[in-house]
Amino acid sequence: MRKLAPIILAFVLFLSGTKAHADQIVLIHGYLGEAYSWQASGVVPILESRGWPLADLLLPNPPWILPVQRPDTAKAPAAKHTVxxxxxxxxxxxxxxxxxxEAELQQLxxxxxxxxxxxVGHSAGGVVARLALIRHQLxxxxxxxxxxxxxxxxPRAxxxxxxxxxxxPLEVIKEFFVGGPYPLLxxxxxxxxxxxxxxxxxxxxALNNTPHPDIRYISLIRSQPFAFGDTLVPGFSQDMNQVPALHGKSQVTLIPGDHPLHPGDGWALERILRELTKPQ
Structure with missing residues (x-):
């Protein structure tokens, strides 16, 4: 029995270490988006197909965490890391x-x-995530x-x-007759x-000149033929290395396409997440 004790202890430590190193992946939508934009764009289905199951929706008020409803015949896949x-x-x-x-992440x-x-933040959601990070309450x-x-x-803003x-009164006239995106803007x-x-x-x-936490930073930058960026955000603005407080600290990956989320983001995220979560 004494000979088995070190083996049992090592096994227990392995199991506890595995649990401690589980990662929670949080997807944060951008301007005019919503949580399910990640599903409609094909990103979540790709992640789920590669072993990153969607667990729940984080809400800005109670109950805070809403589990994903699956058909009675479908069981939530077992996984160490969840979305x-x-x-x-x-x-x-x-x-x-x-x-x-910040409140949602504290509940999570x-x-x-x-x-x-x-x-993981798309468009303005990436800036929101940085702003939450520098508050050091997460x-x-x-x-x-x-x-x-x-x-x-x-410049589009x-x-x-x-x-x-x-x-x-031109504003009132425009709001009455034009409609469209004017009230939204x-x-x-x-x-x-x-x-x-x-x-x-x-x-x-202020944000870009405030010290940021010492974590991994990865910029997924849109690319067009013969140019970086997209129709809404210039390429240099999508690169966190251009932020004074993060100069030289961000990994960069180019993703072809325009500004909205698309399946290519799912494949790129899957590769990056696999690298970030592999055992050390």
């Missing part, structure tokens, strides 16, 4: 979204104590992956603000201001 979808008010200013994301951390998180985070995120803002800056004017190119005193300027 969670964060739901945010995508028209709200960045700071408000960051506070809500309580549900999975001792486990690390990998945050459970342990291993890495941040951003997809087509406007870390240095976008400035153009949108110009379009809704008409004086009264007005409702999200605070967010659009946050996403303008950084200048002293702006939120992005």
């Amino acid at each position: 969670h979808l964060a739901q945010l008010p995508s028209l709200a200013p960045l700071a408000l979204q960051a506070v809500i994301l 951390g309580r549900a999975h104590p001792g486990q690390e998180m990998i945050l 459970p342990p985070v291993k890495a941040l992956i951003t997809i087509a995120a406007p870390h240095l803002g976008t 400035e153009s949108a603000l110009d379009a809704i800056s008409d004086p009264w 007005r409702e999200s004017s605070g967010l659009l201001f946050d996403l303008t190119r950084p200048f002293p005193g702006s939120l992005l300027f």
Whole structure:
């Protein structure tokens, strides 16, 4: 029996170590998106097909965590690492979204104590995740992956603000007759201001010059023929290495396509997540 004791102890330590190193992958949508954008785009189905099951939806209010409903005949696949979808008010200013994301991640951390998180943010969701990170109120985070995120803002936000800056009564006339995206842009004017190119005193300027946690940073940058970036966000703005506080700290991966999420993001994420979660 004494000879078996070291073997039993080693086995117990192995099992406890396996549990402690499980990672929770949190997908954070962007402007005009929602949690299920990750499913509709094909990203979640690809991750699930490769062994990264979707576990639940993170809500900004109680019950906070809503388990995914599966058909009675379908069992949730057993997996060490699971995927969670964060739901945010995508028209709200960045700071408000960051506070809500922080609350959701704290609830997730309580549900999975001792486990690390990998945050994945698309578009403005990547900036929201960075803003939450620098507040240092989150459970342990291993890495941040951003997809087509406007870390240095976008001229498109400035153009949108110009379009809704008409004086009264022209503003009222436009709102009544034009419709379309005009009311939507007005409702999200605070967010659009946050996403303008950084200048002293702006939120992005402060964020980009604030020390960030010492974790892994990975920038997924859109690429077009003969150019980096997409129709909404320039390529250099999608690169976290261009952020003064993160200069030289981000891994870069180029993903062909335009700004919206697409299946190529799922395949790229699967490769990156496999590398981030492999046993050390």
